[in-house]
Amino acid sequence: MLSQKAKYALQALAHLASHYKDDSPVLIGTIAKERNIPIKFLEAILLQLRHENILISMRGPGGGYRLADNPKKISLAKVIRAVDGPIALLSCVSLNFYERCDNCNEKTCGINRAMAEARDAILKVLEKRTLNDIKDVNASFV
């Protein structure tokens, strides 16, 4: 399941995606207010998204956040990874957070095969779906 943090991140990004055409950045406070997200928590989340190059920030008066790219180019997989980490069910099949098992021949391991297949299946969806697909979402999903 997605963490609360990931849900907030997706909501904030949905908001920014729906304002992508506007030329002025959006304040943390504005997003927090409109989406009912604790402001200091959102602050930390947006900062993290900036470090992952999903967002661009500007400080001082007239500052705020904007998407680093076209909403159509930012996949849900990228967002989820940036906030929650691995999408795979086991580290030994994770593309971005790989860890090797002890005493395991991955070529012949049945768990490895099944979980790699599961990872491919879910990634095929989450890499195709982008912020553009969720930009009209208003609900605070569970």
Place this chain on the structure above:
Amino acid sequence: MLSQKAKYALQALAHLASHYKDDSPVLIGTIAKERNIPIKFLEAILLQLRHENILISMRGPGGGYRLADNPKKISLAKVIRAVDGPIALLSCVSLNFYERCDNCNEKTCGINRAMAEARDAILKVLEKRTLNDIKDVNASFV
């Protein structure tokens, strides 16, 4: 990611699946020793799997645990659900642990659609793959 508990559960079940033909049940202690799982923790896990009708137990001398069904009939999805709960990324698309969002029209919600698609994709794999596919696994995967 799967919890440690789910990994232990899969290891224990892999062990039982590989001994499915034997007519005598397997002791908790035997599984714990062979798979290097803390015995009291494994005890709780196997009990949970019994409550979910994945295992059958017998007490007293000569007792132990055995699979409730043919390994080919027990899907990884069933095991993971029994131990870790929902497989879906959001409650609002969970088949077995569904929860409705406030102020959301699921028919038109972009997040709902994307996450339902992701759930279908991963379930297609995890419901097809069974204990029979992992019965030869020995490694303590990560």
Place this chain on the structure above:
DNA sequence: ATAATTGTCTACTAATTTGGTAGGATAATA
């Protein structure tokens, strides 16, 4: 009967993660 064996169950505890807060530092603008 009763002793030995083996799972059942309740109740803890420790460690980690999650969700969230406080407040000053730093940068940009006016």
Place this chain on the structure above:
DNA sequence: TATTATCCTACCAAATTAGTAGACAATTAT
């Protein structure tokens, strides 16, 4: 230089996860 914002470090509380302890109940063998 005052104001507006994000940046960053350091916390804190609650929940979850991982694991332990020990009495209890059922079954079998003697």
